[in-house]
Amino acid sequence: MPRNARSGTVISILLSFASFLSLLQLFDPLQSTDVPQSVLERGLADFKGLSRATRFNSTTLDSQDRILWLLQDAGVALSSLSEEERQQLPKWQHVIDLYGDDIIVHGQEQCETFRQHVPNPKDRILAVAGLFNTGTNLLNTQFTRNIQGIKTLWQVPWGKHRMAQVKWEHTAHEMEQHNKEHVLPVVIIRDPLAWMQSMCANPYAAKWRHGTHHCPNLVPDELDRQFYRHLPNDSAFGVRVKYDAESQFEFDSLAHLWSDYHLQYMNADYPVLFIRYEDLVFQPKQVLTQIAHCVGATVREPLRYQINTSKNHGSGTNWIRAITKTASAELRKHNLTADDITYLHQHLDASLMDLFQYPI
Numbered sequence: 152m153p154r155n156a157r158s159g160t161v162i163s164i165l166l167s168f169a170s171f172l173s174l175l176q177l178f179d180p181l182q183s184t185d186v187p188q189s190v191l192e193r194g195l196a197d198f199k200g201l202s203r204a205t206r207f208n209s210t211t212l213d214s215q216d217r218i219l220w221l222l223q224d225a226g227v228a229l230s231s232l233s234e235e236e237r238q239q240l241p242k243w244q245h246v247i248d249l250y251g252d253d254i255i256v257h258g259q260e261q262c263e264t265f266r267q268h269v270p271n272p273k274d275r276i277l278a279v280a281g282l283f284n285t286g287t288n289l290l291n292t293q294f295t296r297n298i299q300g301i302k303t304l305w306q307v308p309w310g311k312h313r314m315a316q317v318k319w320e321h322t323a324h325e326m327e328q329h330n331k332e333h334v335l336p337v338v339i340i341r342d343p344l345a346w347m348q349s350m351c352a353n354p355y356a357a358k359w360r361h362g363t364h365h366c367p368n369l370v371p372d373e374l375d376r377q378f379y380r381h382l383p384n385d386s387a388f389g390v391r392v393k394y395d396a397e398s399q400f401e402f403d404s405l406a407h408l409w410s411d412y413h414l415q416y417m418n419a420d421y422p423v424l425f426i427r428y429e430d431l432v433f434q435p436k437q438v439l440t441q442i443a444h445c446v447g448a449t450v451r452e453p454l455r456y457q458i459n460t461s462k463n464h465g466s467g468t469n470w471i472r473a474i475t476k477t478a479s480a481e482l483r484k485h486n487l488t489a490d491d492i493t494y495l496h497q498h499l500d501a502s503l504m505d506l507f508q509y510p511i
């Protein structure tokens with residue numbers, strides 16, 4: 152064995168040993184020494200075979216622990232978080248209460264069709280699609296950092312926020328060279344209640360009447376009637392999405408925009424994979440593995456987490472903040488009136504809410 156190769160092997164053995172010890176909290180290059188001792192002991196009891204990539208067994212680790220393990224797996228030291236961030240960290244049970252324990256990936260039954268349609272893996276393209284504020288930038292970052300052996304695109308060639316129906320009519324700027332037939336859209340969907348909160352902060356191309364006195368707003372209330380003239384008594388706040396001068400869509404409400412966008416992709420006559428934003432935040436490894444499996448690609452080992460913000464516009468939420476916000480049952484209901492909630496029950500598409508297990 153050449154000298155260099157041997158010292159490389161020694162170094163990699165030392166590195167593996169160091170990361171093994173760091174999992175045991177004995178040697179911690181990231182100074183995450185303040186994981187509670189109880190967590191450590193319970194973790195160690197279940198240690199056999201647990202690698203950095205292992206899916207945490209939440210029946211043996213208690214609720215708080217799974218979040219802590221997730222941070223540790225990502226190399227985020229608790230000591231690097233502010234006191235406030237630490238106090239706000241949710242328990243895993245909060246996540247389960249809202250979104251369940253298991254990831255949801257829809258459309259996998261079409262994976263084989265896609266692979267047969269594009270038999271050469273070199274031709275296959277994974278591409279991001281999703282409404283504004285659903286984590287499309289995060290998904291793209293995860294693709295470029297962790298999906299291996301296949302080409303990925305930051306957006307479907309017809310535009311990531313565009314309606315599925317424009318696939319053949321519209322091609323986004325500088326996307327002309329990509330063969331649309333070779334693209335598998337991965338649509339990232341997000342809890343509509345949380346999504347509406349983000350839409351209020353950053354509406355992007357969506358326009359509707361709203362103010363900080365009531366947003367998200369579906370049904371006009373008394374205050375709205377004082378604010379806005381000519382509000383009809385029997386309808387919601389309509390929404391217009393203006394993609395460009397030639398392409399505008401009208402929706403009866405934010406709920407209709409969310410439902411229609413996703414239903415179009417659900418009913419598309421080509422394979423589409425759906426993943427949940429919440430799963431990408433809390434269980435990125437599992438989600439990326441399913442996506443990779445669908446197209447015959449692999450996931451980088453160990454996974455590189457996206458900890459800083461994935462975009463330089465919008466809210467710039469980092470991962471810790473995303474964890475905290477996403478697990479909050481209160482934040483997602485902010486500003487919704489009883490009438491709004493009733494309206495959501497009636498107008499968010501029930502099949503989508505059921506399939507993706509989003510509660511109202």
Ligand SMILES: *[C@@H]1O[C@H](CO)[C@@H](O)[C@H](O)[C@H]1NC(C)=O
Nearest residue numbers: 197206207208209210211212
């Ligand atoms: C989790 O651990 C429990 C108890 O050790 C075991 O019965 C169960 O099968 C495990 N679940 C998974 C998904 O590994």
Ligand SMILES: *[C@@H]1O[C@H](CO)[C@@H](O)[C@H](O)[C@H]1NC(C)=O
Nearest residue numbers: 376380381382383384385386
């Ligand atoms: C809306 O309802 C109010 C009170 O119920 C009524 O005075 C008003 O005329 C109605 N406006 C329209 C446009 O129907």
Ligand SMILES: *[C@@H]1O[C@H](CO)[C@@H](O)[C@H](O)[C@H]1NC(C)=O
Nearest residue numbers: 225226456457458459460469
């Ligand atoms: C995140 O951003 C901070 C400040 O911009 C930087 O110091 C740090 O290295 C970044 N971390 C990662 C993992 O990119």
Ligand SMILES: *[C@@H]1O[C@H](CO)[C@@H](O)[C@H](O)[C@H]1NC(C)=O
Nearest residue numbers: 363364365366485486487488
């Ligand atoms: C919405 O939130 C704002 C500020 O957070 C508050 O002032 C307002 O009263 C709320 N409106 C409703 C309808 O809850």
